[in-house]
Amino acid sequence: MDTPTTHREGRGGPRTISPAEKAQARQVPLRRVGRLFAPYRWQLATVTAIIVASSIVAMASPFLLRAVIDRALPERDLTLLSRLVLGMVAVAVVTAALGVVQTWLSTRVGQQVMHRLRTDVFAHLHRQSIAFFTRTRTGEVQSRITNDIGGMQTVVTSTATSIASNLTTVVATAVAMVALSWRLSLISLVVLPPSIWLTRRVARMRREITAQRQRELADLNVTIEEGLSISGVQLSKTLGAGGALVDRFAASSARLVDLELRSDLAGRWRMASMSVIFAAIPAFIYLGAGLPGAAGTLSIGTLVAFTALQGGLFRPLMGLLDVGVSVTASMALFARIFEYLDLPVEVDDPADPVDIDPRRARGHVRIEGVTFTYPGSDTAALAGITLDVPAGTGLAVVGHTGSGKSTLAALVSRLHDPTAGRVTIDGVDLRDLRLTDLAAVVGVVSQETYLLHTTVRENLRYARPDATDGEIEDAARAAQIHDLIAALPDGYDTMVGSRGHRFSGGEKQRLAIARTLLRDPRVLILDEATSALDTETERAVQRAFDELARGRTTITIAHRLSTVRDADQIAVLDHGRIVESGTHASLLDRAGRYATLAA
The missing domain is CATH 1.20.1560.10 (ABC transporter type 1, transmembrane domain)
Incomplete structure (x- = not known):
């Protein structure tokens, strides 16, 4: 340490x-x-x-x-x-x-x-x-x-x-x-x-x-x-x-x-x-x-x-x-x-947690005046961020590399706690929820996919140990990866290899998407989740996401603006601050930072 x-x-x-x-x-x-x-x-x-x-x-x-x-x-x-x-x-x-x-x-x-x-x-x-x-x-x-x-x-x-x-x-x-x-x-x-x-x-x-x-x-x-x-x-x-x-x-x-x-x-x-x-x-x-x-x-x-x-x-x-x-x-x-x-636990369960039923969560996310500074840094990675994401809607966060997009996603999944402000789901501060309850409500697919050195089936079941084979296959179909798995010599019993190196980057990300969807979270965070996919596969996965996003709150972190055009709201980050927000059309009409990124 x-x-x-x-x-x-x-x-x-x-x-x-x-x-x-x-x-x-x-x-x-x-x-x-x-x-x-x-x-x-x-x-x-x-x-x-x-x-x-x-x-x-x-x-x-x-x-x-x-x-x-x-x-x-x-x-x-x-x-x-x-x-x-x-x-x-x-x-x-x-x-x-x-x-x-x-x-x-x-x-x-x-x-x-x-x-x-x-x-x-x-x-x-x-x-x-x-x-x-x-x-x-x-x-x-x-x-x-x-x-x-x-x-x-x-x-x-x-x-x-x-x-x-x-x-x-x-x-x-x-x-x-x-x-x-x-x-x-x-x-x-x-x-x-x-x-x-x-x-x-x-x-x-x-x-x-x-x-x-x-x-x-x-x-x-x-x-x-x-x-x-x-x-x-x-x-x-x-x-x-x-x-x-x-x-x-x-x-x-x-x-x-x-x-x-x-x-x-x-x-x-x-x-x-x-x-x-x-x-x-x-x-x-x-x-x-x-x-x-x-x-x-x-x-x-x-x-x-x-x-x-x-x-x-x-x-x-x-x-x-x-x-x-x-x-x-x-x-x-x-x-x-x-x-x-003796190490202190920086992100831990609260002493008096709020009881929630993850299956009944609506998924209304609010980010209220959030500021976050990494330990040892003098510069805030995020400063004064306020966003309201109603249940069932989609928020897209865009910006140049280093603007704070992934940090914002990490705060919503409580990988970090805000230095100031708070993040809530259905009006409850994330710090008042048990970590297991929060993990059942918020699902994350990140740009860095990690697969265990075991079979495809066990990698997917890691997200939900009680999942049936049928549910595993349904999640794989939704992530547009079932046909590829079925074509393998051992199908779902194929060993993925150390860190999943036998699969391509796009295949690993689709497996990660299937693994997260198997949990059926009410809030879905996609942190550059389609960054390693080719254009054709990206379209297929995006169609699956469009279908699955119904009734689910989705926060998408993206570089490719083609994946966020249909978001209910788009927030543009620059050096940890929101410089623009609105819909795709309204932001293009302003001819501001978003329009520059889209050019």
Whole structure:
């Protein structure tokens, strides 16, 4: 999203701080992350209980081992030995079974959190205004949903259970070690303070690298989106820019390789040092046990059981420290996701909407003193526009490119809200209507046709999921495209291809017209809807529109004046203002701006 950039001093002078970097700098409170798990508190409580039970059961093993070495084997007590061995096997079976249940529950909760997070981000972004998408790279949006949320998966699905499991194991192991020998425990636990200190340093390093890596992934996503789409491939081939595009992708990928290596190696030497220290501790324990002052104070069984516990302490302790590193590093990802979730919705449903029945709407459109300025612009795209379009009549808006025609159409369909003034349908301000109700009343066919990569039938049904095949075909006939579809090898089940590139511009626009007519809107906006049609096809489609316009309010944005001759009223825009209005004949008689356009 676009926000003002700031500067800070660096070794090479002032450096621009991008909006993305500022997003990473935001501190995300752990409490907010924890709220993601709030709906699953009981499942997590169950998982925690299982983990605690598993850890307590597992702690029986070293005491069974001590009994085997100190009693069963020296005394050759086969009965006791059999019981102790069966106890060890039972501990292994119980802990394994509890581990399976715990993994299933924790993974299920984690995946539900991931699903909710993905869905919330997608739904929130879908509510954003057109202005947001015009200033945001498509690849950036996709990267937030796929790469950023995907990067959080391990943290979200396993962090809570990993903390509970490792913490419980560490505490239980420490208690068991103290129970066996508090003196040896002091030797083993002396490494904890340096371990925590080193972990905090590694966590900070990885957080910074994670932020850089996600920005690089977003850039890579943008390159893929721009370079491998149909339009992008056509552009690069016709401009001979394929080599430069590949070089750009390779450079971004190389930077990503470097960041991945730095992320994986961050703190490895420090962690390796801790591994060496933990491995050396048993040697010091054996040395301490062999010193003259300690001779006879520890049994062999106690010593073996203690070293087994001490060896088992390393894995959960390092796991607990690693979780801290992962959580800290993942805060960069949470910052990027929460940045999108915190975006205000510029065009949204009203708090107290006016209830209307779209099927009973008359379609009387009024534009009252409307002014609109695009964000970041100092010049109004529209200024003081007032128009009255009675239900069932046709308004044509004409003017040179950049005069504000499409902006006016966007306000009537509420893709934007006016900066001043209001637009009403049947006397109700559009801002007081639910967006779904407005979409049912106002249909739009724009000059930029977008078709989904699916069949012709599903593209048309996208406008009205409950439409029957017969209704789909009737809409296609009205748009003068049915015969062409029927002639295709698979008819209405033909795949249209990415963005509909298998069809010509005129064919795509007729499909879009059919898709809109399938909704049967009371207000129809045609924004250069016939601009890509040849003269003969344009006449055929225009005849269909003339028939369908009966009883429907039609607002036509056009360059070709031949399509607006029969409009009930024509408004001529120039630099965002109405300079003339009237019928085709009256405007020609004035010999003004409209007459100049018609010449």
